[in-house]
Amino acid sequence: MKKTTIALLAAISFSSTASLAAYPDKDIQGVIMWGAGGSTDTVMRSVAPYAEEALGTDLILSNKSGGVGAISMKYVNKKKADGYTLLMGAENPQMHKVLGLSNIDYSDMVPVAILARGVPMMVARNDAPYNTMQEFIDYVKAHPGEVKIGSTGKGGLPSIIMAMIDSQVKLDYINIPYKGDGPALTALQGNAIDVMPAVLGATKEQIKAGRMKAIGLIDNQANPMLPNVAPITDTLPGLNSYLPWGPFFGVFVRKGTPDQVVNTLTRAFSSAGEREEFTSMMSNRGYSVMNIAGQEAVDFLDTYRSVSSWLVYKAGVGKFSPEKFGIQKP
Amino acid sequence: MDALNYFAMSWLSPELLALTALGTFLGIYVGAIPGLSVTMAVSILISFTFSWDVNNALCLMVGVYMGGVYGGSRTAILLNIPGAPSAIATALDGYPLAKKGLAGEAIGLSTVMSVVGGFIGILVLALAAPSIADFAITFQPRDYMMLGILGIMLVGSLSGSSLAKGIFAGAFGLLIGTVGLDPMTADERFTFGIIELWDGINPVAVMIGLFGISEALHQLQHMDKAVIKQKISRIIPRLSDVKKYLPLSVRTSFIGVIVGALPGTGGDIAALMAYDHAKRSTKEPDVEFGKGAKEGLIAPESANNAAVGGAYIPMLTLGIPGDAVTAVFIGALFIHGLNPGPLLMVEQPHMFWFTVGNLTLANIFILIFGLTGIKLFSKIVECPKGILIPLIFLLSIVGAYAINNAITDIWWMLAFGVFGYFMRLYGFPVGPVILGVILSSLTDENWRRAILTERGSVIDLFVHLFTSPLSIVLFMTIVLILFTKTPLWSKVVKPKLFPNDA
């Protein structure tokens, strides 16, 4: 009995080392954090074919939404650390610890590649009586409790942007939460809300068509995609320490995945991320291509986590202090 | 003239024609298999058609979309398992028809009426897209809330003999719909600390359980009963039937287009509203509703296919998805370098007419594929129960898993299967539960948004309601429907207004 067990174990370990040598020798499963049709889904489905080419194997993509991303995190971290299960996610898990949603975030995983980042900004309905951040702030101050600002619930991108602004100037407004930025931006066009913090990717076409207007860029420098919109630091210089900041899309594997495998994956995804078709598609959609990996990616993830966690915590939304998880102040 | 050229593009190129046909054919099967959703199929096709020319890719995807919406009726009629939530209402009268041996006739009629609905949807899209899109986005939270309430009032139509049991089932469905992390405040609702419950209970899992599993469990009691021989002599419906039901089909198609064009509602709600409309407007049905009334089959089928054209209206004109599938289409257009948005019709004018032409083509293919092979399909019902029932269980389990690649959905599906078994046993209708699940977030969220907009004042909400004509119309409709349920109406007003009707 003992002999067979040992033989079996040997066989298993042999087969796993054998497969390591030839990684990848079978299909790789890519778990997408959000549902079909979402921005994460589109980005991942458009980078995957190039990564497949570079890897020489099939990437089988499946959507596993739920728990603001926590379900897919949990799923991938339960699989073997062999590089055959990838997590294709967005920024959300970085705040899970502070919000008390989950005890794992990206610091507990290995980044394969951070592909791109969204450009956060503020849009207002077309006939709103303000055109810049300063005018907006003055208007809200003059009309307390009248301006309706859309959001996507606690911990969502709009809530962090509003927490940023709130850290500099106190505003009294009505917060109307929507299920996502899509429905909220539709409501903005129907005048159900007045202002919405969003990413450029979701608003670009509507701004171009003159159906809504950009009143501010949540960045510390102007963006070539929106040359006429001033960065928010012009109005609120105190935000300099938080910026640049923005939601991102990345590919991750479980901690403990052999370096050799991570390197193979990183090479494949960076070559995919450099493809002209991909970069032009992304900038066309209003995303900044980043394509970073290794220590650079880890640093970026840490900065994002520290800014968002502290802002959310200070705004009174977070359940736990970022200090509890050793998250540095920005 | 340009428009016509673009319209005919997919008709004249053999390659595009073949791809549309293939897509429609695949779509019918995707739609028919519960758990495989059109949304999922179309996003898989994004990766699959990645390197293709955009027109080729679109033809395949449009075909899958059109075919998929239609295909949901197949399993609803044959096995009482709606392939998708938009086919729930179809099962209510379609399955009783199959039980009578009329599956072939039911599928034939539903195919023809789906196609009629599809054409009306496309026609409205082609002729009035910009104005309808502008109208659709003016819906305020309070209007969506009232739409939700209108929907909830359909419980009356789905309840059968006991209204109390229907109300219980409907309220239960609404409550199930609230399970999970509240999307507005992130409060946990009925999650009992289980992370798998954060995203709520998937309506498709509830649907497969309540309809499929519970029906199959019931069938187990009658294993000895001989299977129903299907009469397959008539498949193409009688011309007299088509003529008779055409007005109903046209009316419900318009319900479908409008509800489909609203960014917050889709084919599932449209189909249920159409069913309700059929029940209200049919004075003397040949067969009672719920026992195989053809009106109850035609109305939802016309409406859900018309909703496809409706969903395209805000997508093509404004870049706002009308439903989950058009959201994926928007992603696909981006990937192919087009910019779906308000300028799409200016920058890529061919896109609009190409899509209209392509949708029309897919609709014709539905007619062709829908009316062929029915004989083979009807045989499914004749399959020995000893084989059919295990297969239904297997398909239900795989289907529930496929929704979100999660075992949890299987558990919910089974739980609702067992609960549904007892509900049926003791005369509770299961339809209202699904209705509740579908309408829950629409009503809950928009009620709260409406009240937040008024800073928590119900009085302000009520007063402001009368500042918008749309809100007034919706409000009056609700009041009128409620009023027709009161004794005052049936005893005093109705006899005076309609003396011959009694």
Place this chain on the structure above:
Amino acid sequence: MSSHEPTPKTRKPGERVFCLLLVIGSVYLFWQAYQIAGFSELSSAGAFPMATAATMILAACFIFVNTLKRPANQNAHFFTHCFPPIVAIIMALILVYAVVLESLGFILSSFVFLFTTIQFLYRRRVLTTLAISLFALIMVYIVFRLIFQVVLPEGIIPERDIIASITALWR
């Protein structure tokens, strides 16, 4: 659907208990709904769930009282007419199937499930059952796993390696 049958004059065995359970369940759910946010604001997360749970309680009480009024059907027995052994057995089989699905994997557990239930319900020769279950399983696998790329639980059978080695034959 059984929804349009006229309300029976008598009550079925177990109906009283079922309706009572509905009342208790509704009260429990109302309590849970109250826990979300209490009676704070009309726009709170708990307002709508509380309203629906309250409706459930009212409807369930009404149904329960009505059920009590009706006389029991003397000829029916719970375990023959309402919950016969065959239903219980099949429910148990499905339950076992769902439990082992993830650990054993889709292919193995589904095959065993199909084979057992078809053999139990259809009662033909073992070879016939074997053929039917294998055919059905292969069809489902092709449609879900290969065409629509639903990654079904793999369990103990190394599917991906098998697929890889099969496709390697072509390359």
